[in-house]
Amino acid sequence: MPNAPKVLAIVPSLIASCQINVLKPLNKLAERGKVDFLWKLETKADVADVEWCDVVIFCRNTEPAYGHLLNVAICAGKPIIFDLDDNFWDIPYDTDPELARYHRLPPRLAQLEKYLSFSSLVRVYSPVLAQRVGAFTRNIKMLKSGFDFSLVSAKRPPKSKSTSIVYATSRIVDDQYHEFLDGIIRVLDEYQDRVTLTICGCKPRELAGRRGVNLIPLYPDYDRFLTDFYAKGFDIGLAPLPDTIFHRSKNNTKFRDYGACRVAGVYSNVDVYSSCIEDGRTGILVENTPEGWFEGVARLIDNPALTDTIKETAYKHIYDNYRQELVEDEWLADIASVLPATSSGVAETVVETRDVRVRADFLGLYGIRIPSESPDGQKVGNLLLEVRTPDGYALREASSSVRRTAENGDLEITFDPIVNSRRREFVFRLISLPGEPQLNAEWKSGWLPPSGDMQMLYASSELVSAGGKKR
Numbered sequence: 001m002p003n004a005p006k007v008l009a010i011v012p013s014l015i016a017s018c019q020i021n022v023l024k025p026l027n028k029l030a031e032r033g034k035v036d037f038l039w040k041l042e043t044k045a046d047v048a049d050v051e052w053c054d055v056v057i058f059c060r061n062t063e064p065a066y067g068h069l070l071n072v073a074i075c076a077g078k079p080i081i082f083d084l085d086d087n088f089w090d091i092p093y094d095t096d097p098e099l100a101r102y103h104r105l106p107p108r109l110a111q112l113e114k115y116l117s118f119s120s121l122v123r124v125y126s127p128v129l130a131q132r133v134g135a136f137t138r139n140i141k142m143l144k145s146g147f148d149f150s151l152v153s154a155k156r157p158p159k160s161k162s163t164s165i166v167y168a169t170s171r172i173v174d175d176q177y178h179e180f181l182d183g184i185i186r187v188l189d190e191y192q193d194r195v196t197l198t199i200c201g202c203k204p205r206e207l208a209g210r211r212g213v214n215l216i217p218l219y220p221d222y223d224r225f226l227t228d229f230y231a232k233g234f235d236i237g238l239a240p241l242p243d244t245i246f247h248r249s250k251n252n253t254k255f256r257d258y259g260a261c262r263v264a265g266v267y268s269n270v271d272v273y274s275s276c277i278e279d280g281r282t283g284i285l286v287e288n289t290p291e292g293w294f295e296g297v298a299r300l301i302d303n304p305a306l307t308d309t310i311k312e313t314a315y316k317h318i319y320d321n322y323r324q325e326l327v328e329d330e331w332l333a334d335i336a337s338v339l340p341a342t343s344s345g346v347a348e349t350v351v352e353t354r355d356v357r358v359r360a361d362f363l364g365l366y367g368i369r370i371p372s373e374s375p376d377g378q379k380v381g382n383l384l385l386e387v388r389t390p391d392g393y394a395l396r397e398a399s400s401s402v403r404r405t406a407e408n409g410d411l412e413i414t415f416d417p418i419v420n421s422r423r424r425e426f427v428f429r430l431i432s433l434p435g436e437p438q439l440n441a442e443w444k445s446g447w448l449p450p451s452g453d454m455q456m457l458y459a460s461s462e463l464v465s466a467g468g469k470k471r
Contacts, residue, residue, distance in 0.1 A: 005335055008053035009039040010069060012061050016170055016222040017085045017251070020145050021123075022059045025328045034332055042066040051076060055335055058115055059083040062108040064416065067401075068394035071386055074118050075353070075431055079338035082119040085145075087129050087249035088112060095175045095242075107416060110402045120338040126272060129249040141334065145251055146327030147260045147318060151223055152230040159233070163191075163301045166198045166234040166263065168225075168254070172218055174202035176247075179240035179268060181206055183293025188212060191301060198234065200225070230261040235307055236300050237263040243270050243288065252276055255283065256322050259314035264307045266296040280306075282314040352432040356451045357390065357425060364459030365421035367414030368428065369406060374447040381446025384431040385413045395426070417459045428454070 009026060011018045023039055030037035040049055042061060050056055050072045058070070058080065073080055088103040102108070116122055116136040123143050124130045130140050165184070167177060181204070187195060188210060199207065200216045207213045219225035239254035241247050252272050258265040259282065267273040269285040269292075277283040286296035300307045373379045387398035398415040406412050418424075432448050 004034060004036045005054045005339060006036045006052060007038070007055050007057065007335060008045075008049055009037070009057040009059065010042050010045045010049075010061065010066075011039065011059045012042050012063060014041075015060075017145075018059045019222060021083050021085060021125075022057060024148065025146060025324065025331050026057075028324065028328050029332060032328075034328075035335065042069065045069055047072050050078065053078065055079045055081065055338060057081045057083065058119075060086065061115060062088065062103065062112045064107045064111045067111050067114065068386060070115060070118065071384060071394075071431065074384070079120040079340075080115075080118060081121045081123065081334060081338060082115050083123045084116075084129065084133065085125045085251045087132055087246050089132060090244070090246040090249070092244060092246055107402070121334055123334065125251040126249050127275070128245060128271070132245075132249065143330060144322050144327070145253065145256060146324040147256050147322045148223070148226075148324045149260065149319065150324075151226045152261055154227060154231045156231060156233040160196075162193065163195045163236060163304075163307075164198065164232075164234045165195055165236045165238065165297065166200065166229075166232075167238040167240075168229065168257070169199075169201035170218070170222075172202055174204075176240045176242065177202065177204050177238075179242060179288045180238050180266075180293040182290035184238070184297065186290065186294045187297050187301070191298075195301060198232075200229070226257065226261070229257070234261070234263045235311075236297060237265045238293075238297075239265050239267040239273065240288065240293075241268040241270050241272055243268070248272055255314075256318055258283075259318035260322070262311040262315050264300055264310040265314065266293070266300065281310065282317050283310060352448060354430045354432075354448045355388075356428045356430065356454060358428060358451075358454075358456065359425050360418070360421040360423065360456065360458075362458040363419060363422045364417040365426075365456060366417040366459050367401070367412055367457040369410050369412045369455040369457060370449045371453055372405070372409055372411050374449070378447040380411060380449065381432055383411070383413070383446075383448075385415075386429040386431065387415065387418075388427040388429055390425050390427060392427070412457065414457065421458075 007026060009022050011022065026035065026037045029035045038049065042063065050069055056073045056078050089109060091100040091103055093100045113136050116133055119137060120139060122133055122137055122140050124133055124140060125143055125145060130142055133140055184197065188197060196212045198214045198216060201218045203215050208215060237254065237258040248270055250272050255265060255267065255273060255276060265283040267277060267283050267285055268288050274285055277285060279285045284296045284299060286292040385401045387395040389395060398418055401413050401415045403411060403413050430448050432446060
């Protein structure tokens with residue numbers, strides 16, 4: 001593939017969204033000879049990988065310990081694409097405390113916002129999330145996740161006399177089923193042997209042991225799950241979603257999966273679904289009330305012809321709009337859009353850097369303070385900070401920095417405290433970028449302060465000059 005762009009994807013894990021939205025379509029493009037593709041977990045990626053590629057793709061990355069990979073891409077002038085399908089800012093503490101504590105930790109949000117600010121393109125999957133991301137960049141594109149129809153070619157069993165209902169979730173701990181719980185219990189009580197309910201993933205204690213209810217463990221392999229899910233031939237699928245900004249930022253995954261698997265879906269009437277579903281034709285939209293869920297499910301149980309029509313109409317809609325090949329073409333267009341019109345495929349970016357070797361005098365080194373402008377009035381501009389060891393390795397525990405303006409007008413760039421910093425030597429690499437982040441026209445390449453104007457910050461609140469000058 002001599003003329004194919006070299007594309008690197010760095011992902012935090014192999015969760016379903018990373019595979020569906022990034023790895024699978026790019027692997028398919030590589031098989032077609034359209035790209036030269038390499039992917040790495042962020043724990044395994046290194047500087048050489050970033051230097052190799054023409055375009056670097058990140059997906060859901062927020063971990064500050066690997067922020068140096070973004071810095072390398074920025075300094076090398078690599079176009080950056082960031083793929084995001086979740087609203088990490090608004091994860092509710094009350095319903096998902098562990099996930100909220102992890103993703104809403106300020107250093108992780110700061111790292112996420114840094115990815116967004118310096119990306120050539122940010123790909124999202126809902127209008128609500130696009131609006132949230134718009135606080136950090138204007139380079140946003142709304143997309144659809146793809147579906148690999150080769151996974152649903154297996155034979156299906158003959159239709160049963162009873163109506164089979166299913167709720168599928170990728171989470172063992174799930175609270176969304178509470179939206180339909182009272183309504184579906186009424187369905188089970190009133191229709192009895194005429195219906196069955198299968199729940200894939202979580203195990204609601206309120207439904208465990210009930211007659212006609214089958215609980216299936218979570219599938220670790222998403223492709224295998226889809227193949228088995230299709231083969232079971234379910235009639236009705238439940239897709240509850242609370243009406244919160246976090247949940248409304250979600251992808252419409254269940255509509256895509258239910259439709260492609262010829263399952264007639266009953267969906268919460270929130271904009272994730274109401275924006276893409278035609279009520280009564282490609283799905284049933286219901287309010288999140290016991291009556292709404294009971295009536296929506298009962299409507300399909302009592303009208304098998306409507307159920308069959310929705311199955312086929314939704315299948316055709318997903319095939320026409322979400323199939324894998326369309327997503328592959330979108331990716332190819334996105335990659336081409338961020339590559340400069342040069343034969344090398346890499347942007348010519350001039351980045352000014354300055355390495356300052358320092359020795360910490362105290363424990364808890366957590367940042368620097370510098371003047372915001374030179375004595376003759378030249379402003380610092382758009383500045384990144386990397387903390388390195390004397391032999392040149394990026395210090396992961398200090399790889400994500402936050403910039404703020406102090407009360408006296410100086411700039412502070414801070415990172416997580418280095419607990420054992422006392423009497424250790426470090427290299428502060430100051431990186432002054434040309435151009436500007438998308439939303440701040442005042443940030444331009446500017447003055448880099450000398451070491452004498454740099455003050456080191458310690459968690460003990462002591463302020464010590466790296467070059468001997470006190471301010």
